[in-house]
Amino acid sequence: MKKTLWILVFFLCAISIVLLTYGEAPFVSTLLEIPFSFHPSLNTWNPILHERIPRLIILISSGASLAVAGAVMQSVLCNPLASPSVLGMSTGGAFFVLIVFLLGLQNIFFLIPIGAVLGSISALFLVFFIARYSGNKTTMLILIGISISLVLASIQGCILYAIRENWHLVQIITEWSAGTTYDRTWTHVHMQLPLAIVGLTGVFYYINAMNLLATGEDTAKALGIDVEKVRFLLFLFVAFLTGGVTAAVGIVPFFGLVIPHIIRRISGPNHQKLIPLSALTGSCVFCCLDFILRYFKMYFLSIGNLSAILGGIFFLILLFSQRKKTSLA
Amino acid sequence: MIRKTPKLFLGFFYLKTGGIYLSLFGFILGWWLLFQPVTVPSFSSSSSFSVMSENLKITSFPLNRDTVLEKLQTIPESIKLTTAQYDISFSVQDHRGNTLTLSKPILRFLPQTYGSAAILMTLLPPYQIVAIPKAMRKEPHIYPQKVMEQISTDSHRYNTEKIYLQKPELALVASYSDPATLQVFQQQKIQLFYLDAIHSIEDIYSVIATLGHLSGKPSSAEVLIEHMQKIFFSLEDTLHQKLNGKNCRLLYLYSDSLTIPAKNNLSYDLLIRLKKRGVDVLLPDDNISSSHYVKVTEKQILEFNPDLIIISTSHPSLADFLLDKNPRLHRLPAVKNKRIYFVNNSFQNSPNQYITIAYFDLIKSIFYDLEKTSQEVS
Numbered sequence: 006m007k008k009t010l011w012i013l014v015f016f017l018c019a020i021s022i023v024l025l026t027y028g029e030a031p032f033v034s035t036l037l038e039i040p041f042s043f044h045p046s047l048n049t050w051n052p053i054l055h056e057r058i059p060r061l062i063i064l065i066s067s068g069a070s071l072a073v074a075g076a077v078m079q080s081v082l083c084n085p086l087a088s089p090s091v092l093g094m095s096t097g098g099a100f101f102v103l104i105v106f107l108l109g110l111q112n113i114f115f116l117i118p119i120g121a122v123l124g125s126i127s128a129l130f131l132v133f134f135i136a137r138y139s140g141n142k143t144t145m146l147i148l149i150g151i152s153i154s155l156v157l158a159s160i161q162g163c164i165l166y167a168i169r170e171n172w173h174l175v176q177i178i179t180e181w182s183a184g185t186t187y188d189r190t191w192t193h194v195h196m197q198l199p200l201a202i203v204g205l206t207g208v209f210y211y212i213n214a215m216n217l218l219a220t221g222e223d224t225a226k227a228l229g230i231d232v233e234k235v236r237f238l239l240f241l242f243v244a245f246l247t248g249g250v251t252a253a254v255g256i257v258p259f260f261g262l263v264i265p266h267i268i269r270r271i272s273g274p275n276h277q278k279l280i281p282l283s284a285l286t287g288s289c290v291f292c293c294l295d296f297i298l299r300y301f302k303m304y305f306l307s308i309g310n311l312s313a314i315l316g317g318i319f320f321l322i323l324l325f326s327q328r329k330k331t332s333l334a
Numbered sequence: 335m336i337r338k339t340p341k342l343f344l345g346f347f348y349l350k351t352g353g354i355y356l357s358l359f360g361f362i363l364g365w366w367l368l369f370q371p372v373t374v375p376s377f378s379s380s381s382s383f384s385v386m387s388e389n390l391k392i393t394s395f396p397l398n399r400d401t402v403l404e405k406l407q408t409i410p411e412s413i414k415l416t417t418a419q420y421d422i423s424f425s426v427q428d429h430r431g432n433t434l435t436l437s438k439p440i441l442r443f444l445p446q447t448y449g450s451a452a453i454l455m456t457l458l459p460p461y462q463i464v465a466i467p468k469a470m471r472k473e474p475h476i477y478p479q480k481v482m483e484q485i486s487t488d489s490h491r492y493n494t495e496k497i498y499l500q501k502p503e504l505a506l507v508a509s510y511s512d513p514a515t516l517q518v519f520q521q522q523k524i525q526l527f528y529l530d531a532i533h534s535i536e537d538i539y540s541v542i543a544t545l546g547h548l549s550g551k552p553s554s555a556e557v558l559i560e561h562m563q564k565i566f567f568s569l570e571d572t573l574h575q576k577l578n579g580k581n582c583r584l585l586y587l588y589s590d591s592l593t594i595p596a597k598n599n600l601s602y603d604l605l606i607r608l609k610k611r612g613v614d615v616l617l618p619d620d621n622i623s624s625s626h627y628v629k630v631t632e633k634q635i636l637e638f639n640p641d642l643i644i645i646s647t648s649h650p651s652l653a654d655f656l657l658d659k660n661p662r663l664h665r666l667p668a669v670k671n672k673r674i675y676f677v678n679n680s681f682q683n684s685p686n687q688y689i690t691i692a693y694f695d696l697i698k699s700i701f702y703d704l705e706k707t708s709q710e711v712s
Binding site for chain 1: 510512
């Protein structure tokens with residue numbers, strides 16, 4: 006475990022250095038100019054200080070947030086195919102951001118991130134509110150979550166159809182919802198990083214409780230766990246993590262599903278290994294995806310698109326290899 | 335746990351020769367850093383940026399205000415007349431109501447919209463334009479290719495660092511520009527100027543005049559406006575003579591569906607001009623014409639019974655598809671007599687001086703139809 010963690014930390018450092026050095030502006034001279042960027046009479050913008058470092062922080066925290074959020078959802082819902090979108094959190098965040106765009110408030114800063122986080126949390130509360138009247142069982146939570154997600158996605162579709170003539174707005178909404186890491190600034194870091202820290206700390210705090218929850222609700226209750234409270238808090242942390250990513254990057258499909266799924270296969274179901282490994286692997290993979298896009302100048306794709314394509318293909322391969330193994334056995 | 339790990343995924347790292355990989359990584363990193371061009375930073379912005387430009391091999395145009403001014407001084411006196419310096423500071427308002435006060439002309443522009451980019455390409459030499467929208471390069475039939483080739487950068491969000499290195503002073507943006515990109519521009523100390531409410535020919539004139547003032551070339555802007563006005567006047571005068579009191583009912587359609595231009599559409603303004611000059615045009619009611627396009631029904635078209643149909647399209651074959659989808663339109667005499675004309679869609683909504691070509695296309699279609707009719711009669 007320790008060795009694997011160190012290898013991942015080493016790899017993360019390596020890819021971080023590559024991301025910090027790669028760009029149009031020459032690295033060394035730009036690095037040497039950083040002290041001058043604090044000079045009040047000069048142009049204070051510095052490509053490393055104001056573009057590459059915030060982007061790197063966002064990449065690391067987004068990758069970790071999505072992977073950990075997925076791992077928590079898969080554990081708590083006892084479903085290896087679960088992800089934050091199952092309880093409508095991704096769609097909720099996207100829906101609120103769409104409203105911000107519709108009201109023309111997108112240029113008022115912090116409203117997009119606030120909308121994303123509020124949307125994620127509102128969708129979660131709505132799912133829990135409805136589930137409360139339906140027995141609050143895990144199966145019902147999943148079904149209600151999927152229904153809310155579908156309803157919100159349909160309303161989004163209707164809104165986009167209604168405003169189709171306003172192609173400028175449709176274009177900017179499409180660009181945002183595709184998930185992008187271009188032009189990320191400290192504002193995005195300020196909005197996402199606190200949420201990621203709170204979410205990740207909360208999840209790490211409940212690692213042992215998650216191990217007990219994985220044995221089943223009844224067993225966990227018998228062992229003194231307040232299942233409903235722990236589950237709600239974990240979902241709240243997932244909402245923070247997902248909302249933060251939606252705010253800073255946009256929608257990144259499949260990432261929260263594939264990474265924890267692979268790590269679970271490698272490390273096993275123990276959350277003390279699963280959660281840190283998922284966080285580190287998520288960060289590494291997210292940084293690599295961004296570097297691939299930049300290095301190969303794949304401007305026609307966003308990080309959300311690339312994650313969906315690669316994640317989908319990789320997930321299919323995993324499923325088929327699993328099926329093959331089962332049939333051989 | 336490690337033993338369970340498939341070799342495919344992490345096996346690379348599990349070999350006991352980690353030191354070799356560490357050295358390899360160190361070597362690659364060293365190589366990477368070695369090939370980064372090294373420049374000495376300086377408080378003097380001009381020297382620092384010119385060194386950077388050499389590293390990036392962008393030597394074809396200057397990168398700062400001083401060098402642009404130097405270049406302007408080499409321009410002959412006759413041309414210099416249009417590069418007036420301001421005696422006093424003046425203020426300009428953008429389409430958002432923000433006021434920009436200037437005491438000297440802007441020398442480095444970053445146009446993010448088609449309208450502003452095309453106008454600036456006419457008013458200014460290419461080295462004063464930092465970047466142009468990428469999609470403009472795909473339309474060399476409208477925009478001057480030679481000028482576009484001299485502006486190497488695209489004003490796209492993935493070029494933030496490249497744009498920063500060229501030090502633009504003013505970005506001409508739209509309300510639909512990406513908020514994150516606008517924030518980066520503000521952090522780079524690039525002033526933002528919103529120019530996106532171009533719904534009529536008058537709006538285009540106003541934008542040209544504004545850009546003329548901003549760039550210190552008000553006379554050039556005036557000449558351009560006057561040139562456009564003369565083209566419109568000349569076309570309308572000839573149309574008046576050709577029509578000579580004849581009745582002409584025109585239906586202007588888009589090829590993808592039965593839609594006609596509405597109030598916020600530049601084509602609407604062109605059609606209004608035609609209507610004022612005696613052409614009967616099917617236009618939406620004022621109370622429902624707030625958007626860019628309005629749907630019309632087959633019944634409305636049949637009732638209007640146009641003499642000729644002009645279809646704005648990127649490909650004429652799409653028009654056949656439109657007629658096949660709406661078979662009742664085949665009853666129209668205009669369709670039966672093949673009095674359908676196509677105009678290039680990309681010109682029809684040009685929010686710049688090229689709107690004159692769009693108008694020329696419309697009037698040419700009417701002329702051609704009038705000639706065809708007179709030949710049939712004779």
